[in-house]
Amino acid sequence: MENKRKYVIPGDLxxxxxFRPEQNVILEGKKIISTSIGIxxxxxxxxxxxxxxxxxxxxxxxxxxxxVLSHTSLSWELDINSxxxxxxxxxxxxxxxxxxxxxxxxxxxKTGDLVAARIANFDRTRDPLxxxxxxxxxxxxxxxxxxxxxxxxxxxxxxxxSMIQMIEQATNAAVTIGQNGWVVISCESPEGLLKAKKAxxxxxxxxxxxxxxxxxxxxxxxxxxS
Amino acid sequence: MASKxxxxxxxxxxxxELLEQGKRVDGRALDEPRELSIxxxxxxxxxxxxxxxxxxxxxxxxxxxxxxxxxPDMGDKGIFMCTAELLPFSHPTVETGPPRDDVIELARVVDxxxxxxxxxxxxxxxxxxxxxVVGVFADIVVIDYDGNLFDACSYAATxxxxxxxxxxxxxxxxxxxxxxxxxxxxxTTTIPVSITMGKIGNYIIVxxxxxxxxxMDARITITTNSDGNICALQKGGSDGFTxxxxxxxxxISVRVGAKIREKLKEAQQGSQ
Numbered sequence: 001m002e003n004k005r006k007y008v009i010p011g012d013l014x015x016x017x018x019f020r021p022e023q024n025v026i027l028e029g030k031k032i033i034s035t036s037i038g039i040x041x042x043x044x045x046x047x048x049x050x051x052x053x054x055x056x057x058x059x060x061x062x063x064x065x066x067x068v069l070s071h072t073s074l075s076w077e078l079d080i081n082s083x084x085x086x087x088x089x090x091x092x093x094x095x096x097x098x099x100x101x102x103x104x105x106x107x108x109x110k111t112g113d114l115v116a117a118r119i120a121n122f123d124r125t126r127d128p129l130x131x132x133x134x135x136x137x138x139x140x141x142x143x144x145x146x147x148x149x150x151x152x153x154x155x156x157x158x159x160x161x162s163m164i165q166m167i168e169q170a171t172n173a174a175v176t177i178g179q180n181g182w183v184v185i186s187c188e189s190p191e192g193l194l195k196a197k198k199a200x201x202x203x204x205x206x207x208x209x210x211x212x213x214x215x216x217x218x219x220x221x222x223x224x225x226s
Numbered sequence: 227m228a229s230k231x232x233x234x235x236x237x238x239x240x241x242x243e244l245l246e247q248g249k250r251v252d253g254r255a256l257d258e259p260r261e262l263s264i265x266x267x268x269x270x271x272x273x274x275x276x277x278x279x280x281x282x283x284x285x286x287x288x289x290x291x292x293x294x295x296x297x298p299d300m301g302d303k304g305i306f307m308c309t310a311e312l313l314p315f316s317h318p319t320v321e322t323g324p325p326r327d328d329v330i331e332l333a334r335v336v337d338x339x340x341x342x343x344x345x346x347x348x349x350x351x352x353x354x355x356x357x358x359v360v361g362v363f364a365d366i367v368v369i370d371y372d373g374n375l376f377d378a379c380s381y382a383a384t385x386x387x388x389x390x391x392x393x394x395x396x397x398x399x400x401x402x403x404x405x406x407x408x409x410x411x412x413x414t415t416t417i418p419v420s421i422t423m424g425k426i427g428n429y430i431i432v433x434x435x436x437x438x439x440x441x442m443d444a445r446i447t448i449t450t451n452s453d454g455n456i457c458a459l460q461k462g463g464s465d466g467f468t469x470x471x472x473x474x475x476x477x478i479s480v481r482v483g484a485k486i487r488e489k490l491k492e493a494q495q496g497s498q
Contacts, residue, residue: 067234079232112235145236184236 004042008034014047015040022048038151056082056150056180058119058128065145065178066130068113071105078115078130081150081180086130088117093132114140114184116176140176143186146197148204150181155207156200163203163213170220171196195220231319233440241441245429252281252435257478259421259433262381262489266389266497274390274412276493278382281435282372287364287382289390291412293353293402294361304351305361308337310368310379317371335460336366336379336420339449343418343457346387350413354397362387362412373439376447376460380420381490387412388494417490418457419483420449423475425465430475432482446472448479452487456480 008014012034014025021027024036025047034040038051056064058080066078066086078086091098093108109115116137122128132138148156156177157164168175173187173196183200187193199216206212241251250256260281268277274289294305310333312320325333340346351360364383368375394408424434424442434442444463451457456476461467467475 067232069232110235112232112238114234114236140236143236144240145234 005039007038008040008049009037010035012040014049015042018045020046022046024049024051051151053149053151056080058082058084058086058122059179060119060122062119062179063177064117064119064130064180065140065176065182065184066115066117066180068109068111068115070111071109073100073105076105076109078117080117080128080130081147081178081182082128084122084127086117086119087127088115088130088132092130109139114145116140116178116184140184143174143176143184144193144197146183146185146200148181148183148200149207150179152204152207153177153179153181155212156183156203158213163216166213166217167196167199167220170217171199175200231317231436231440233437237437238441241438242427245426245431250431251437256429257432257482259377259482259486260435262486264381264385264489264493266385266493272386273392274386274388276382276385276389278378278385280374280378280381280433282370283368283374283378283436284370285366285368285375285378285382287366287379287386289386289412290363290365291390291392292361292363293358293395296352296356296359301356301359302349302352304346304348304359306341306346306348306364307361308340308364308366308383309333310336310366310375312368312371312375316368320371331460331462332375332379333366335376335447335458336383338460339380339418339420339447339458340364340383340387343416343449343451345384345414345416345418345451347413347415351392353395353402358395358397358402360392360395362390362392371436373434373436374422376422377420377433380418380449381486384418385490385493388414388417388490389497416451416453417487418449418451419486419490420447420458421479421483421486422447423478425463425467425471430471430478432478446475448475450480450483454480454484 014032014034016030021032025032025034032047034049036051038049040049064080066080069077069079074090076088078088080086090105094103115132117130117132120129120131171192173185173192176184185196263279265277269275269288272288273291277286312329314320314322346362366379390412391409392412394405395402423446424431425444426442443465447460448456449458
């Protein structure tokens with residue numbers, strides 16, 4: 001009998017049997033062994049380990065916040081808080097009739113700019129392909145960047161977005177969460193901005209605590225009165 | 227991966243907007259350095275050492291004193307040399323391998339500040355003229371980077387030198403021989419203090435932190451000695467300083483430097 005979830009460290013045996021190894025596990029003979037520190041999850045036919053910490057590993061269709069590091073005449077390079085550099089082709093911004101001679105990339109995005117982007121393609125053999133040609137994507141002109149651990153992002157969003165909705169409603173802030181752990185908060189009032197920032201950092205620090213939602217709620221409300 | 231840190235535009239804008247209101251991102255005054263803590267004798271086996279924390283920047287300096295051959299044109303003077311190095315875990319952008327330009331500059335600026343103030347009295351470090359002298363080597367490693375390495379390294383080296391003890395050597399039958407049990411403090415004449423100022427827009431800020439360092443247009447490092455005289459200066463960055471700004475920077479470096487010098491003296495006295 002195997003329990004469904006347990007804490008594992010690299011080298012730990014997660015399970016044996018006819019399972020498909022997914023994230024952060026390797027198959028050795030019939031044994032499925034963890035490759036990172038985290039919580040193992042066994043499904044009907046597959047096994048994965050959710051890491052407790054670590055850098056961001058891109059996944060197709062993820063919304064990420066990227067920072068422009070540099071550009072060539074054909075593409076931008078984005079820091080997406082990962083071991084991979086995000087690759088944003090110029091055609092994505094200028095359209096199909098992009099000309100490397102006529103169009104200057106820095107006129108649209110320059111070094112240091114933040115963008116909300118989506119991972120268009122990634123297969124581990126090449127750097128992840130990024131796109132910003134979609135609704136709600138593109139350059140971020142205002143707000144404040146907060147960095148949290150990518151593994152805490154699901155906690156920040158909460159079940160069906162409960163956590164982040166609570167923070168947004170209590171502070172009147174608009175929060176854009178990148179799956180890579182970068183979060184941009186924009187808020188009219190400086191107090192709301194500070195409070196939202198504090199709440200997000202609280203989630204990052206206390207992600208493992210059970211009744212975190214109540215604690216965050218308490219913090220948001222107590223500050224609101226003072 | 228790019229090996230240069232890029233600051234995001236939003237942060238840069240925020241820093242500038244705050245400066246226009248006379249504020250800084252970490253709440254300091256424009257001419258206020260970060261908190262400085264000095265730990266003397268962090269390396270017990272060295273002739274002298276100091277660990278310095280300047281805000282979140284942390285550096286360690288060890289001093290090695292040993293007999294050496296003099297430079298051919300300076301037979302009546304000992305040797306003083308200062309080096310600096312960044313450890314790969316001090317910052318994500320630092321990598322192993324030969325030092326980058328900014329690290330070479332760091333070592334040279336720190337060395338020059340101390341050398342040109344004539345802090346170490348090298349004329350007293352001669353064992354036999356033209357044959358053998360005492361060499362003093364201050365080696366600095368950066369443990370944690372958060373801007374302004376110039377000052378942190380300079381304070382670490384100065385504090386380590388101030389509290390160094392030098393063994394005694396004599397020439398016996400043309401051989402350098404250690405005189406057992408005779409140790410004396412390293413002969414020093416003054417306490418040089420370097421103050422680094424950054425220029426963002428038209429604002430001059432003292433001791434820029436990591437974010438300010440990445441967003442500043444120009445910087446200037448001025449070292450003053452105990453008499454309040456300027457003995458070394460280094461300017462960097464692509465922007466310039468006006469004459470008035472240079473004068474202002476000079477005044478700041480004397481005023482703020484005096485406070486730092488007191489801290490260094492305190493650390494020196496505390497170690498005795």
